[in-house]
Amino acid sequence: MKATIYSIARELDISASTVSRAFSRPDMVNAKVRERILATAQAQGYELNRAARGLATGRTGLIGLVVLDITNPFFPPLVRAVERAASASDTSVMLLDAESGGQKAAEQLKRLSAQVDGLIVASPRLATKDLQAAVGSTPTVLVNRAVRGIPSVTCDNSEALREAGDHLVELGHRKILLLRGPAGSWAASQRTNAVRSWAQHTSADVELVELGPVEATYEAGWHAAEAIAATGATAIMAFDDYLACGVVGGLDEQGLSVPNDRSIIGCDDVLLARTLTPQLSTVTAPFEELGARAVTMLSEVSAGGAPGNQKLSGVYAPRGTTGKV
Structure with missing residues (x-):
C-alpha cells in the first residue's frame, strides 16, 4: 500500500x-x-x-536553473553544484537550456518563472531590460552576469589573467593574441577588458593582437586557427577552454604544435582542459562555490533579503600548453 x-x-x-x-x-x-x-x-x-x-x-519546492548552452563544458559542473546545494535544502532543480539570447530565450525564461519559486540564471545574453521583464517579480540570482537590481555571483578572473599574461612574458612571448568571446557576453567583455588592461600596464614591450568576437565553441576555435597563425603571435589567450581546445586542433592542421610552436591559455578549467594532451594552461573557475553561493543567495532573496553582488576569484593554473619561445 x-x-x-x-x-x-x-x-x-x-x-x-x-x-x-x-x-x-x-x-x-x-x-x-x-x-x-x-x-x-x-x-x-x-x-x-x-x-x-x-x-x-503557494510554493513548489522547485528552483529554475537556466543555462545558455548545455553542450558547453562550462555548464555541467555548475549544474551539478547547484543541484547538490539545492538538494541539501530539500529543493529540486528544473533545468532550462536557453540555447541563445533573443526573444525565444526571453519567452522560455518567462514561462519557467511562473512554475518555480526562484530562478538561477547562468551567463544570460539577453538585453538587461528583456532579462528584467522575463524574470518579473520571481526571486532571481544571476551567475556570471551583473545587472543592476538583480543579485549576482560572478567569477572575477582579472588578477588570474594578469598572472597568465605575466607568465607568457616570463616565457619570452611578446606578441600575444587575444581570442575574444561572443558578442553580447558579459563574461567575454570582462575578460577582454582584463587582458587589455594588463597589456597596457605591463612593463614588458608587449604587442596585443585581437581576433573576434567568436562563439564559444570548439569549431569556432578550430576555424580561427588559420587567421591566428597568420598574425605571427607566439601565444594565444582564448576566451574559454572550449575555444582554446579548438585552436589547438586547428593549429595542428596548420602544422603548428602546442607548446613547441605556439602557447595557449584558456579559461574556466572545464574537464576538457584536463583531458587534452598536453593539459591546457587555464584559469580555474570555482564551480562548486559558484553553485552553492547562488543557491544560498536565492534563499536569502526569497526570504526578502538583499545579498547584493558577490565576486569569487579564479586562479591561474599553468600546465602543458605554455612553453618558451
Missing part, C-alpha cells in the same frame, strides 16, 4: 492535517511531533507530492 499522510496519521494517532502541516508549515507543528512524523514517513517510504504542496502553500 502506498504511503500517504493518512497512513502516517493513523499510525501516530494524529490528524492528517497535522501531518500535512509538518511538511508544508513545519513552524506550526511541535518539534517532537514533527520528528515522529518525519521518522514514520521515512519508514513508510512516503514521498512528498510537490504539486499538492504547491496548491496548499
Whole structure:
C-alpha cells in the first residue's frame, strides 16, 4: 500500500492535517511531533507530492536553473553544484537550456518563472531590460552576469589573467593574441577588458593582437586557427577552454604544435582542459562555490533579503600548453 499522510496519521494517532502541516508549515507543528512524523514517513517510504504542496502553500519546492548552452563544458559542473546545494535544502532543480539570447530565450525564461519559486540564471545574453521583464517579480540570482537590481555571483578572473599574461612574458612571448568571446557576453567583455588592461600596464614591450568576437565553441576555435597563425603571435589567450581546445586542433592542421610552436591559455578549467594532451594552461573557475553561493543567495532573496553582488576569484593554473619561445 502506498504511503500517504493518512497512513502516517493513523499510525501516530494524529490528524492528517497535522501531518500535512509538518511538511508544508513545519513552524506550526511541535518539534517532537514533527520528528515522529518525519521518522514514520521515512519508514513508510512516503514521498512528498510537490504539486499538492504547491496548491496548499503557494510554493513548489522547485528552483529554475537556466543555462545558455548545455553542450558547453562550462555548464555541467555548475549544474551539478547547484543541484547538490539545492538538494541539501530539500529543493529540486528544473533545468532550462536557453540555447541563445533573443526573444525565444526571453519567452522560455518567462514561462519557467511562473512554475518555480526562484530562478538561477547562468551567463544570460539577453538585453538587461528583456532579462528584467522575463524574470518579473520571481526571486532571481544571476551567475556570471551583473545587472543592476538583480543579485549576482560572478567569477572575477582579472588578477588570474594578469598572472597568465605575466607568465607568457616570463616565457619570452611578446606578441600575444587575444581570442575574444561572443558578442553580447558579459563574461567575454570582462575578460577582454582584463587582458587589455594588463597589456597596457605591463612593463614588458608587449604587442596585443585581437581576433573576434567568436562563439564559444570548439569549431569556432578550430576555424580561427588559420587567421591566428597568420598574425605571427607566439601565444594565444582564448576566451574559454572550449575555444582554446579548438585552436589547438586547428593549429595542428596548420602544422603548428602546442607548446613547441605556439602557447595557449584558456579559461574556466572545464574537464576538457584536463583531458587534452598536453593539459591546457587555464584559469580555474570555482564551480562548486559558484553553485552553492547562488543557491544560498536565492534563499536569502526569497526570504526578502538583499545579498547584493558577490565576486569569487579564479586562479591561474599553468600546465602543458605554455612553453618558451
